[in-house]
Amino acid sequence: MSSLPRLSAHALLGTVLDEGSFESWDEPIDTRHHPEEYRESLRRAAERAGTDESVITGRGLVHGRPVAVIVNEFAFLAGSIGAAAAARITDAVARATAERLPLVASTCSGGTRMQEGTPAFVHMARISRAIVAHQEAGLPYLVHLRHPTTGGVLASWGSLGHITVAEPGAMVAFLGPKVYEALEGRPFPPGVQVSDNLVRRGVIDAVVPTTDLAAVLDRTLGLLLDPPTAATRQERPGPAERRRSSWESIEITREDHRVGVRDVLRHGSDSIIRLQGTDEGENDRTVMIAIARIDGMPCVLIGQDRSRQSPSSPMGPAALREARRGMHLANQLRLPLVSVIDTPGAELSPEAEEGAMAGEIARCIAGMTSLTVPSVSVLLGQGCGGGALALLPADRTIAAENAWLSPLPPEGASVIMFGDAGRAPQMVEAQRVSAFELLADGIVTHLVREAEGESPEAFADAVAASIGARLRELRRP
Numbered sequence: 001m002s003s004l005p006r007l008s009a010h011a012l013l014g015t016v017l018d019e020g021s022f023e024s025w026d027e028p029i030d031t032r033h034h035p036e037e038y039r040e041s042l043r044r045a046a047e048r049a050g051t052d053e054s055v056i057t058g059r060g061l062v063h064g065r066p067v068a069v070i071v072n073e074f075a076f077l078a079g080s081i082g083a084a085a086a087a088r089i090t091d092a093v094a095r096a097t098a099e100r101l102p103l104v105a106s107t108c109s110g111g112t113r114m115q116e117g118t119p120a121f122v123h124m125a126r127i128s129r130a131i132v133a134h135q136e137a138g139l140p141y142l143v144h145l146r147h148p149t150t151g152g153v154l155a156s157w158g159s160l161g162h163i164t165v166a167e168p169g170a171m172v173a174f175l176g177p178k179v180y181e182a183l184e185g186r187p188f189p190p191g192v193q194v195s196d197n198l199v200r201r202g203v204i205d206a207v208v209p210t211t212d213l214a215a216v217l218d219r220t221l222g223l224l225l226d227p228p229t230a231a232t233r234q235e236r237p238g239p240a241e242r243r244r245s246s247w248e249s250i251e252i253t254r255e256d257h258r259v260g261v262r263d264v265l266r267h268g269s270d271s272i273i274r275l276q277g278t279d280e281g282e283n284d285r286t287v288m289i290a291i292a293r294i295d296g297m298p299c300v301l302i303g304q305d306r307s308r309q310s311p312s313s314p315m316g317p318a319a320l321r322e323a324r325r326g327m328h329l330a331n332q333l334r335l336p337l338v339s340v341i342d343t344p345g346a347e348l349s350p351e352a353e354e355g356a357m358a359g360e361i362a363r364c365i366a367g368m369t370s371l372t373v374p375s376v377s378v379l380l381g382q383g384c385g386g387g388a389l390a391l392l393p394a395d396r397t398i399a400a401e402n403a404w405l406s407p408l409p410p411e412g413a414s415v416i417m418f419g420d421a422g423r424a425p426q427m428v429e430a431q432r433v434s435a436f437e438l439l440a441d442g443i444v445t446h447l448v449r450e451a452e453g454e455s456p457e458a459f460a461d462a463v464a465a466s467i468g469a470r471l472r473e474l475r476r477p
Contacts, residue, residue, distance in 0.1 A: 017060035049075035057092035068096035079109030086123030111151020166195035202277015229296035233465035261303030268464025295468025302326035303340035314347035317355035346387030364390035374474035
């Protein structure tokens with residue numbers, strides 16, 4: 001699996017935390033109630049590992065930022081979690097919550113300690129309860145999975161992070177392959193339980209070498225915790241009048257070189273952390289999730305990526321489940337939500353029906369309308385059908401000058417009304433789909449003018465300036 005040397009817990013802290021900043025929170029472990037044979041195993045494990053248990057906890061600094069830390073030590077009985085280790089973790093989480101500290105957990109464990117059986121096993125639920133309380137307090141919980149992380153650790157505090165990264169090549173598994181082979185009589189398929197594969201599958205967010213972990217933590221915590229900065233982009237005045245027919249605007253938004261959400265993030269964002277998938281094993285790349293700072297304003301962004309949508313790769317139900325992950329993150333982290341709409345339509349297929357496409361649209365709409373944080377939606381280009389409506393409801397809605405919103409593709413509406421697709425241009429005028437009509441009807445609150453012949457960077461800057469201005473309006477008391 002991993003070609004990386006396995007760092008000890010203390011070596012990891014020395015790599016990630018600022019030199020000399022670690023302050024231990026750990027109290028001595030009392031082992032007197034254990035049987036003598038187990039006490040001897042614990043004594044030998046402590047000598048071998050250089051720690052008194054399988055976890056060490058405390059606080060420190062990452063590039064000057066205070067954090068609480070929980071780190072597994074694999075050399076202590078394979079990093080397994082018994083009652084004492086679980087209590088140490090739970091106490092550290094509670095203290096981090098009380099002291100309003102972001103929490104970083106680095107796992108490296110075979111799971112629950114078999115020597116302690118069920119009493120140790122149920123402690124995983126208590127750890128999870130403490131982490132939920134930490135998150136409900138609006139505090140970040142970041143997870144770093146080391147090689148190996150398996151069993152009850154992965155199935156509890158290892159899988160609850162707002163953002164989860166792993167070592168390259170690390171084995172990350174619910175069921176250890178040796179146990180699987182012993183129970184099933186055949187080896188576990190290779191390559192499945194590897195961090196790099198789990199990123200592709202949308203189970204974890206990124207693979208990060210340990211040498212880069214401090215920088216990634218610093219950038220992430222800066223996005224999550226640093227206050228907004230002053231605007232650096234000048235908001236562009238909206239268009240004075242409508243210059244094109246609705247059909248001409250639709251044709252413009254369908255052009256291959258049309259600016260998309262990736263351009264807005266690339267040119268209009270000051271800092272970005274990309275997240276992958278639902279974190280539940282689905283990864284539909286037609287939607288992206290990021291924590292970003294747009295024109296100095298931190299936010300969670302969910303965006304439909306038109307460049308990844310095609311007849312052979314439509315936006316499926318999993319994409320909307322990813323969007324709902326972004327809504328949940330925004331609520332938990334108490335960051336504003338920005339949704340970017342740009343889709344020729346959601347997937348129409350038997351698989352989409354069985355994947356609850358209609359239900360996912362409904363749940364996204366419900367999620368957008370019940371957010372506990374400020375929200376801004378951006379109609380960037382194509383806004384077709386329920387897949388577009390799913391991300392539309394917000395406190396403020398921005399539309400690019402040529403953007404549009406319709407219940408169906410215009411050609412489909414023409415077929416329904418006239419029996420052929422040829423009258424689509426007339427249909428869109430009758431249906432009031434253009435950004436100007438959306439503004440007049442109160443569906444959109446602000447328009448962004450599209451200058452003739454401008455570069456993608458200039459247009460992305462204009463969109464970012466409008467997003468930043470709306471977020472600043474919503475932040476005012």
